[in-house]
Amino acid sequence: xxxxxxxxxxxxxKAVEGAAGxxxxxxxxxxxxxxxxxxxxxxxxxxxxxxxxxxxxxVPASAGSKYPPGLPPWSRTLGxxxxxxxxxxxxxxxxxxxxxxxxxxxxxxxxxxNFSPLQHLNGTITPNGLFFCRYHxxxxxxxxxEHRLLIHGMVERPLLLTMDDLMRYPAVSRTHFVECAANGAxxxxxxxxDSLQYTHGMLSCAEWxxxxxxxxxxxxxxxxxxxxxxxxGADGAxxxxxxxxxxxxxxxxxxxxxxxxxxxxEQGYPVRAVIPGFEGNMNIKWVRRIKVSDRPxxxxxxxxxxxxxxxxxxxxxxxxxxxxxxxxxxxxxxxPPQHGKGLYEIRGLAWSGRGKIKAVDVSFDGGANWRPxxxxxxxxxxxxxxxxxxxxWDGGPALLASRALDETGYVQPTIDELRAVRGDRGVxxxxxxxxxxxxxxxxxxxxxxx
Amino acid sequence: xxxxxxxxxxxxxKAVEGAAGxxxxxxxxxxxxxxxxxxxxxxxxxxxxxxxxxxxxxVPASAGSKYPPGLPPWSRTLGxxxxxxxxxxxxxxxxxxxxxxxxxxxxxxxxxxNFSPLQHLNGTITPNGLFFCRYHxxxxxxxxxEHRLLIHGMVERPLLLTMDDLMRYPAVSRTHFVECAANGAxxxxxxxxDSLQYTHGMLSCAEWxxxxxxxxxxxxxxxxxxxxxxxxGADGAxxxxxxxxxxxxxxxxxxxxxxxxxxxxEQGYPVRAVIPGFEGNMNIKWVRRIKVSDRPxxxxxxxxxxxxxxxxxxxxxxxxxxxxxxxxxxxxxxxPPQHGKGLYEIRGLAWSGRGKIKAVDVSFDGGANWRPxxxxxxxxxxxxxxxxxxxxWDGGPALLASRALDETGYVQPTIDELRAVRGDRGVxxxxxxxxxxxxxxxxxxxxxxx
Numbered sequence: 061x062x063x064x065x066x067x068x069x070x071x072x073x074k075a076v077e078g079a080a081g082x083x084x085x086x087x088x089x090x091x092x093x094x095x096x097x098x099x100x101x102x103x104x105x106x107x108x109x110x111x112x113x114x115x116x117x118x119v120p121a122s123a124g125s126k127y128p129p130g131l132p133p134w135s136r137t138l139g140x141x142x143x144x145x146x147x148x149x150x151x152x153x154x155x156x157x158x159x160x161x162x163x164x165x166x167x168x169x170x171x172x173x174n175f176s177p178l179q180h181l182n183g184t185i186t187p188n189g190l191f192f193c194r195y196h197x198x199x200x201x202x203x204x205x206e207h208r209l210l211i212h213g214m215v216e217r218p219l220l221l222t223m224d225d226l227m228r229y230p231a232v233s234r235t236h237f238v239e240c241a242a243n244g245a246x247x248x249x250x251x252x253x254d255s256l257q258y259t260h261g262m263l264s265c266a267e268w269x270x271x272x273x274x275x276x277x278x279x280x281x282x283x284x285x286x287x288x289x290x291x292x293g294a295d296g297a298x299x300x301x302x303x304x305x306x307x308x309x310x311x312x313x314x315x316x317x318x319x320x321x322x323x324x325x326e327q328g329y330p331v332r333a334v335i336p337g338f339e340g341n342m343n344i345k346w347v348r349r350i351k352v353s354d355r356p357x358x359x360x361x362x363x364x365x366x367x368x369x370x371x372x373x374x375x376x377x378x379x380x381x382x383x384x385x386x387x388x389x390x391x392x393x394x395x396p397p398q399h400g401k402g403l404y405e406i407r408g409l410a411w412s413g414r415g416k417i418k419a420v421d422v423s424f425d426g427g428a429n430w431r432p433x434x435x436x437x438x439x440x441x442x443x444x445x446x447x448x449x450x451x452x453w454d455g456g457p458a459l460l461a462s463r464a465l466d467e468t469g470y471v472q473p474t475i476d477e478l479r480a481v482r483g484d485r486g487v488x489x490x491x492x493x494x495x496x497x498x499x500x501x502x503x504x505x506x507x508x509x510x
Numbered sequence: 511x512x513x514x515x516x517x518x519x520x521x522x523x524k525a526v527e528g529a530a531g532x533x534x535x536x537x538x539x540x541x542x543x544x545x546x547x548x549x550x551x552x553x554x555x556x557x558x559x560x561x562x563x564x565x566x567x568x569v570p571a572s573a574g575s576k577y578p579p580g581l582p583p584w585s586r587t588l589g590x591x592x593x594x595x596x597x598x599x600x601x602x603x604x605x606x607x608x609x610x611x612x613x614x615x616x617x618x619x620x621x622x623x624n625f626s627p628l629q630h631l632n633g634t635i636t637p638n639g640l641f642f643c644r645y646h647x648x649x650x651x652x653x654x655x656e657h658r659l660l661i662h663g664m665v666e667r668p669l670l671l672t673m674d675d676l677m678r679y680p681a682v683s684r685t686h687f688v689e690c691a692a693n694g695a696x697x698x699x700x701x702x703x704d705s706l707q708y709t710h711g712m713l714s715c716a717e718w719x720x721x722x723x724x725x726x727x728x729x730x731x732x733x734x735x736x737x738x739x740x741x742x743g744a745d746g747a748x749x750x751x752x753x754x755x756x757x758x759x760x761x762x763x764x765x766x767x768x769x770x771x772x773x774x775x776e777q778g779y780p781v782r783a784v785i786p787g788f789e790g791n792m793n794i795k796w797v798r799r800i801k802v803s804d805r806p807x808x809x810x811x812x813x814x815x816x817x818x819x820x821x822x823x824x825x826x827x828x829x830x831x832x833x834x835x836x837x838x839x840x841x842x843x844x845x846p847p848q849h850g851k852g853l854y855e856i857r858g859l860a861w862s863g864r865g866k867i868k869a870v871d872v873s874f875d876g877g878a879n880w881r882p883x884x885x886x887x888x889x890x891x892x893x894x895x896x897x898x899x900x901x902x903w904d905g906g907p908a909l910l911a912s913r914a915l916d917e918t919g920y921v922q923p924t925i926d927e928l929r930a931v932r933g934d935r936g937v938x939x940x941x942x943x944x945x946x947x948x949x950x951x952x953x954x955x956x957x958x959x960x
Binding site: 149160161198 | 582584587588590592594595597601611618620623624633635639640641643645648650652653654679681682683717718744745748766769772774775776780796798854855886896898900
């Protein structure tokens with residue numbers, strides 16, 4: 061063992077002495093020129109491959125990077141065995157990757173929201189421990205053996221189900237995002253918070269498993285003339301929303317599983333509604349009842365809340381869709397560009413409540429010029445899509461922005477375009493283009509352009 | 511509030527009195543006949559829709575199911591607020607959904623494996639806390655700030671990277687399974703364990719984010735004549751495997767993120783190799799070094815371990831692929847059919863290290879007859895795919911089995927077919943058809959057919 065270790069260490073140290081760690085500047089320029097030529101204005105995989113090489117070629121080993129002398133402690137010891145953590149947890153070095161609330165935002169943490177740390181997340185799946193939470197009367201703690209789901213109203217055969225019953229129906233697994241209607245609410249009047257987590261963190265995405273709501277509606281036999289569903293939670297608020305029947309017959313899921321395992325209490329254990337693409341609060345958690353009717357209910361959450369007062373003085377109700385939206389997740393205020401001028405990969409998320417993301421454009425100058433980003437497949441409907449684009453930062457001030465285009469042809473608007481329609485009393489559905497201001501000092505600020 | 515509560519309760523109790531909860535038997539028979547006719551021998555979505563309805567129609571409300579009088583406590587109280595669990599955990603009712611080891615399997619838990627509880631999982635994503643673990647010297651606990659990744663050997667420009675450097679390269683996110691080569695090892699000689707968790711639980715799947723290994727190999731400039739890579743871990747075992755260069759240039763990822771968040775220590779924090787479709791041990795965790803060469807290394811893990819003695823006395827080395835395989839996850843020994851005879855949805859997982867799953871067949875009679883299962887999309891390459899098929903259990907003994915077909919045309923073999931090739935000293939690559947014996951008492955046993 062000692063011989064092996066010594067040999068390894070010698071080999072590594074010898075190799076490191078010869079490691080350039082950085083291309084000669086002439087070669088780097090050549091790569092870069094080739095890449096910029098190949099990629100200009102195109103969106104093809106081939107062009108991106110060229111950019112990738114250039115991008116890679118321009119990333120140096122850190123100036124101070126050297127192989128630590130000898131072997132680190134973790135290469136010289138036994139770690140804990142497979143009996144450690146039957147249910148695993150993140151490493152201590154990731155302790156700041158947590159959900160956060162804004163204490164001043166609400167009077168009580170039981171009728172409030174916390175935000176997912178998008179600035180530290182990759183890919184499209186939100187791990188269950190970091191999925192954002194919105195409660196109207198705190199997180200209900202339900203004993204699944206005592207939980208019942210009732211389906212009644214304008215139906216031929218009312219149905220009362222235990223969780224065990226529900227899980228016997230045909231199961232589907234689908235990946236969908238959930239976004240709070242108030243995501244970005246603090247930003248309607250002006251840019252306020254230098255934080256991706258707080259401007260966009262009421263957004264998460266999971267692979268949900270459950271029963272299609274349409275399966276259960278088939279089972280109970282919806283009566284002629286029915287047009288609406290009430291879905292009601294078993295929490296203290298008995299959170300309830302009216303859902304159009306056509307949506308219930310389309311793609312809604314009564315989900316009991318999230319990313320493979322049972323729902324977390326925070327997400328509605330033992331069963332929640334997933335209403336793909338509609339505002340988060342309609343994805344009722346802890347579902348106890350679904351009632352079929354010929355008219356909507358006008359519950360508290362669709363009159364006092366989740367309606368929008370328009371410039372003409374009328375309130376817009378039943379404003380269901382989370383329209384196409386995107387945001388750059390790197391760089392962002394919490395994770396600025398830390399290596400001075402040079403080539404960076406801009407990364408972000410795009411999503412639409414109306415279907416698939418078709419394209420994302422990125423601007424480095426606040427929207428004066430746009431270039432297409434690369435989408436990361438598979439692009440799924442009403443799910444998160446990752447996009448990337450290389451950015452050659454000259455070290456000066458920059459204004460980074462992204463705009464999403466969905467398969468319906470809808471283009472993500474600016475905040476001014478939204479205000480022109482919705483006025484200045486907006487709370488919900490701020491899907492405007494986010495602009496990050498990069499300063500010459502390498503700071504990133506949340507700004508709105510005049 | 512009290513008024514609302516009282517009204518809700520009255521409405522529910524009234525509705526429950528009228529809830530049939532079960533179709534009249536004549537109507538149920540009609541649905542079923544229609545479904546069996548529509549679905550016979552077909553594989554189309556339309557046929558499945560018919561089956562879904564029949565399936566749903568045959569699922570009764572539990573005989574003892576009734577709405578509890580009054581409102582349950584969680585509907586009358588405030589739950590914890592959004593400041594509860596900044597990093598969330600499963601509910602207490604799921605406490606038995608954990609990874610488990612087999613104490614007698616190895617001499618030490620530091621050179622051992624634990625098993626993922628597949629019998630309780632849904633969908634295709636394995637939550638990070640339940641991803642199976644295989645260690646050769648325990649779980650290395652690495653400080654990412656002190657970790658270095660060296661790429662050297664037959665390259666033009668050796669490279670030494672910090673984690674910060676690595677994360678600057680172009681990022682990709684892809685979903686792939688990881689399966690231990692020894693998954694099912696205990697079952698080579700005879701059926702031993704009445705347990706899905708222990709027969710198949712060295713299998714998990716995640717969305718990985720990281721840098722394509724091909725990007726880094728472009729960067730260092732592989733010299734002419736190079737054919738192999740050594741990937742070596744920083745754990746005490748310095749676990750190392752030889753990987754063909756073509757594979758490194760194809761679809762391998764140096765991953766730093768798993769299901770959105772940073773890798774868990776158990777999965778190789780801060781960086782692991784993902785070698786899609788190849789046996790699990792090649793997906794080196796805690797990667798500290800990649801060396802390019804013109805020949806393989808014949809490390810301990812490709813000579814003493816992870817080779818297979820064949821009937822002709824020769825050892826088969828470099829047996830990389832996890833070939834097409836499937837298993838029924840419901841019913842299974844841990845979760846038998848609990849409602850007597852009637853209609854059940856059989857559910858399972860299929861995967862192939864050579865690409866996409868093309869089809870899965872299911873047998874109710876130990877392989878005498880097969881019928882096609884429904885695949886759950888999107889079907890991704892070298893990832894887990896869910897399948898389902900309705901099963902009308904007559905209450906008598908049954909032998910449930912599934913067989914996967916991948917896009918290369920390969921069909922999952924029986925254990926006897928495997929033994930004919932590999933002999934009786936097998937340890938690795940048991941991808942044989944799993945047969946679950948259902949007894950008239952509703953128990954499920956692990957059997958092998960003579």
